[in-house]
Amino acid sequence: MTTPYQPPYDEQRHLARKRVQARRDLSTHAVAYLVVNAFLVLVWWMTSPQGYLWPAWVLGGWGIGLVLNAWEVLGRRPITDADVDRELRRGRPAG
DSSP: OOOOOOOOHHHHHHHHHHHHHHHHHHHHHHHHHHHHHHHHHHHHHHHOTTSOOTHHHHHHHHHHHHHHHHIIIIIOOOOOHHHHHHHHHHTOOOO
16 A cells, blocks of 8 residues: 655645745735725715715725635635546546
């Protein structure tokens, strides 16, 4: 029986550092989203509160990007050796 491949400690540390950095970047992205969009809504409210809510376009577009970034950082799980083994057992040709 063979044991699964264990990446060297340095590689594991490098991957862990990348995950930590991605989470920190996501929190920076979220804070920037809140601050900038709060400012835009404030500008809208001070200039034409009964008018067209134009900041909604920025809120929506940037919000989609923020949600996709959050999914990438928090929701997607990395490909494991078990995933690759399962795909190999399926026996289907690539492409």
